[in-house]
Amino acid sequence: MSTNDVPATTVDVTCTVNGEPVQLRLDPRESLLDVLRERLALTGTKKGCDQGHCGACTVHLDGRRVVSCLTPAVQVDGLQVHTIESVTGPDGELHPLQQAFVDNDALQCGYCTPGQIMSGLACIAEGHTADDDEIREYLSGNVCRCGAYVGIVAAVRQAAQR
Amino acid sequence: MKPFAYTAPSSVDAVVEALRVAQPGTKILAGGTTLYDLMKLGVEAPSAVIDVHRLPELTGISVTDSELVLGAGVRMADVSDHPVIRPSYTALAESIWRAASQQLRNMATLGGNLLQRTRCGYFRDADMPCNKRNPGSGCAAMEGVDRPHALLGASSLCSATYAGDFAIALLAFDAVVDVVGPRGERSIPLAELHVEPGEDPRREHVLDVDELIVRIRVPLTEAGRGSTYLKIRDRESYAFALASAAVGLVIDGAGIVTESRIALGGVATRPWRAVEAEQSLLGQPLTAAAARRAGEIAFAAARPGRTNEFRIELGIRTVADAVRTAGERAVR
Numbered sequence: 001m002s003t004n005d006v007p008a009t010t011v012d013v014t015c016t017v018n019g020e021p022v023q024l025r026l027d028p029r030e031s032l033l034d035v036l037r038e039r040l041a042l043t044g045t046k047k048g049c050d051q052g053h054c055g056a057c058t059v060h061l062d063g064r065r066v067v068s069c070l071t072p073a074v075q076v077d078g079l080q081v082h083t084i085e086s087v088t089g090p091d092g093e094l095h096p097l098q099q100a101f102v103d104n105d106a107l108q109c110g111y112c113t114p115g116q117i118m119s120g121l122a123c124i125a126e127g128h129t130a131d132d133d134e135i136r137e138y139l140s141g142n143v144c145r146c147g148a149y150v151g152i153v154a155a156v157r158q159a160a161q162r
Numbered sequence: 163m164k165p166f167a168y169t170a171p172s173s174v175d176a177v178v179e180a181l182r183v184a185q186p187g188t189k190i191l192a193g194g195t196t197l198y199d200l201m202k203l204g205v206e207a208p209s210a211v212i213d214v215h216r217l218p219e220l221t222g223i224s225v226t227d228s229e230l231v232l233g234a235g236v237r238m239a240d241v242s243d244h245p246v247i248r249p250s251y252t253a254l255a256e257s258i259w260r261a262a263s264q265q266l267r268n269m270a271t272l273g274g275n276l277l278q279r280t281r282c283g284y285f286r287d288a289d290m291p292c293n294k295r296n297p298g299s300g301c302a303a304m305e306g307v308d309r310p311h312a313l314l315g316a317s318s319l320c321s322a323t324y325a326g327d328f329a330i331a332l333l334a335f336d337a338v339v340d341v342v343g344p345r346g347e348r349s350i351p352l353a354e355l356h357v358e359p360g361e362d363p364r365r366e367h368v369l370d371v372d373e374l375i376v377r378i379r380v381p382l383t384e385a386g387r388g389s390t391y392l393k394i395r396d397r398e399s400y401a402f403a404l405a406s407a408a409v410g411l412v413i414d415g416a417g418i419v420t421e422s423r424i425a426l427g428g429v430a431t432r433p434w435r436a437v438e439a440e441q442s443l444l445g446q447p448l449t450a451a452a453a454r455r456a457g458e459i460a461f462a463a464a465r466p467g468r469t470n471e472f473r474i475e476l477g478i479r480t481v482a483d484a485v486r487t488a489g490e491r492a493v494r
């Protein structure tokens with residue numbers, strides 16, 4: 001009989017996280033979010049709801065945004081993971097979208113911000129920034145309890161125009 | 163979460179073999195946005211999962227002379243932006259685009275989407291009585307919050323709403339689901355895939371535990387162009403439907419409706435085809451009064467709970483508005 005503390009199997013996974021190769025021996029129960037935060041000490045990715053609702057845990061998997069709380073970590077085998085820690089401008093200064101968040105007061109407590117930035121970067125890369133309505137629609141998976149939405153939309157619009 | 167064994171076979175044949183020898187309690191895992199979510203909540207507790215998320219054979223979208231073919235492993239996001247689906251099956255594209263968030267649509271597969279489980283809050287809370295999760299324990303919604311519960315197709319044991327959007331549009335277009343398992347292949351019309359709770363709310367669809375959905379086929383129809391999926395929510399985006407309607411129409415040169423398809427979402431225990439409402443539109447010009455009447459017919463059998471009666475009028479207007487939008491697109 002297995003108890004809840006003992007994994008039924010372990011699974012070896014190789015992936016890259018922010019460009020660095022990573023090898024992990026995983027309990028298949030582990031979420032990508034918990035692996036990033038607890039095992040790899042990449043705490044920029046936040047845990048809000050842990051149920052796929054809030055978007056605070058958004059990361060990029062092979063360039064596409066996903067919520068890491070509902071991603072079983074075993075599923076990233078062979079894939080590229082990018083987290084907020086990989087986001088910088090060309091010379092190590094703030095990325096234009098990060099600067100746009102500063103310029104537009106797009107945060108208050110900042111807890112949702114890493115997820116907003118990862119989602120905003122993907123939204124711009126997808127080309128879903130035709131107007132404010134489209135930006136709002138495609139950022140609707142990122143909830144901000146502080147209600148900084150006006151600034152967030154303005155920041156994504158500003159970065160998309162560059 | 164209970165421990166479980168994990169395998170990720172690399173072909174459909176290998177998945178079928180794994181399903182053939184699987185222990186009781188084995189489940190197929192795709193994007194995990196339903197299954198892994200419910201495992202974290204302690205509502206699902208498979209002994210083993212067979213991961214099909216990256217099976218190459220389940221990917222791909224193609225268009226033949228007679229049908230649209232969608233791999234069961236296609237991600238939702240790849241449907242909503244597809245250059246052929248948007249103009250020729252508008253309701254399909256809209257049903258996906260109005261579901262969940264872009265993050266979830268990048269993860270979730272079409273096969274998993276069809277089999278997503280209800281969002282009934284008591285079902286999702288492992289501590290509450292729920293006949294679907296724990297047969298015989300009772301239904302907490304009967305005395306509790308029944309605002310999002312079903313108006314059509316409920317039984318005395320369960321009134322949980324089928325929450326998905328995509329299946330509603332597929333139903334309107336007479337889609338077929340191809341499945342494979344240890345006993346071979348079969349095709350199931352979408353209209354027969356889901357079942358009402360009846361005496362056994364645990365059972366939500368007719369697939370056996372060892373059957374894999376491989377693809378979804380949608381017959382080509384002129385009504386695809388004259389179609390829409392209208393979804394009314396508590397907020398503008400990123401919420402499940404309070405009421406929704408997939409409508410597809412064909413209107414001839416004289417302005418007469420010659421083909422009519424209506425399916426309802428968010429209001430029934432399964433994807434719900436409104437056949438009599440469809441027929442009421444046929445053979446006559448499309449007027450606002452006819453659209454409204456179609457909505458009233460669609461909800462004629464609706465039975466509200468204690469706090470959700472408002473969704474009947476909401477549903478009627480949703481159908482009426484969707485019929486009018488489809489009509490505008492059909493004559494264009």
Ligand SMILES: Cc1cc2nc3c(=O)[nH]c(=O)nc-3n(C[C@H](O)[C@H](O)[C@H](O)COP(=O)(O)OP(=O)(O)OC[C@H]3O[C@@H](n4cnc5c(N)ncnc54)[C@H](O)[C@@H]3O)c2cc1C
Nearest residue numbers: 192193194195196197261262271273274275277326327375
């Ligand atoms: C916050 C949130 C909001 C959401 N909003 C919406 C919404 O507005 N509208 C909407 O329609 N949906 C919504 N969803 C549900 C979401 O669309 C589904 O969870 C998703 O489509 C399921 O697909 P998946 O690949 O992740 O399936 P999984 O979770 O992997 O699987 C779901 C079920 O299907 C079975 N399964 C999966 N693939 C196959 C296959 N090929 N053959 C046989 N069985 C299979 C699994 O065993 C499991 O029982 C939302 C989900 C979340 C978390």
Ligand code: SF4
Nearest residue numbers: 282292293301320321
């Ligand atoms: S409505 Fe159905 S799913 Fe919800 S608590 Fe009652 S039995 Fe369970």
Ligand code: FES
Nearest residue numbers: 048049050055069
């Ligand atoms: S923590 Fe993942 S969506 Fe909220």
Ligand code: FES
Nearest residue numbers: 108110144145146
């Ligand atoms: S800034 Fe506080 S949650 Fe968004």
